[in-house]
Amino acid sequence: MNRRTAIRRLATFFLTTASLAQAQQPKKIPLIGYLSTGNAASDSARAKGIRLALRERGYIEGQNIASEYRYAEGKQDRYPELAAELVRLKVDIIVAAGGTRVVRAAMNATRTIPIVMVGAGIDPVEAGLIGSLSHPGGNATGITNISGALGGKRLELLKEAVPKLARVAVLYDPATSSSVMEVKEVQTAARELKLTIRPWEVRDANDFEKVFAALNKQRPDGLFVSRSPLTNTNRKPIVSLALKSRLPSMYTSRQDVDAGGLMYYGADEAESYRRVAYFVDRILKGAKPADLPVEQPMRFELVINLKTAKQIGITIPQWTLMKADKVIQ
DSSP: OOHHHHHHHHHHHHHHHHHHHHHHSOOOOOEEEEEESSOTTTTHHHHHHHHHHHHHTTOOBTTTBEEEEEEOTTOGGGHHHHHHHHHHTTOSEEEEESSHHHHHHHHHHOSSSOEEEESSOSOTTTTTSOSOSSOOOTTEEEBOOOGGGGHHHHHHHHHHHSTTOOEEEEEEOTTOHHHHHHHHHHHHHHHHHTOEEEEEEOOSTTHHHHHHHHHHHHOOSEEEEOOOHHHHHTHHHHHHHHHHTTOOEEESSHHHHHTTOSEEEEEOHHHHHHHHHHHHHHHHTTOOGGGSOOBOOSOEEEEEEHHHHHHHTOOOOHHHHHHOSEEEO
């Protein structure tokens, strides 16, 4: 065997070995960082909905996709540190669930990792998160549920369901901008509906029992619970206290009504979860957040818990029930 043949065979050997080694290296699984304003319990429906929607698109947890979850548990001061943790983990995408502040914390933590926003919040353009709905720019896109802009419609539906309604207590968190905006919407609508509104501030979990104790002395005709990380995290005690006080209540999360609240009106949350999977899929396939238009809800739903209505001793008018997309018996 001459020298030239030996060199050729040696080169072929090294190339084959290198190719085999490369083929044997495990393929990197995309890592999704999930940053939530709530806790694992309060956010379970949303997290599960997103996982199921991803599965429908072929992404199976533990096989070809992985997730890291970080929950702020209603504490807004934790957003920056949790966002920074996800960045250090070198996630491929951050799903920011909950509103303007949590999205801003994620954007402050990274200018390069794509961010998919989902949940309540004010207009992301007004908040300065994106350039426009059609051309977001930057590294954030997703869904805005414009929850705070629906206060007037929600109050109108509560009045329709409870015709004798005259005085309404509004539970809100002054530290959440969308919650504050919703109170203003409710106050404007109340004038047209000839209702008296009394806002009640809640700043931490200890405030709820105190507020309901005061409400029981004043005896309002209804309760309006504005959405915020604090109210979401304390969903069960709020619903329980409202039932105990026999207050007809309007909520800003579908999960509140599933937990025993009376009424919900807002975006079709299940559809929002499916759209999160759409954005994740597009980004993993190479699309840039800057080029993916931010979406607003295409469909809104009214959900009424008839079981709760009977429990607190009210009768929902038939015309209101006919409007409902779902009635929980």
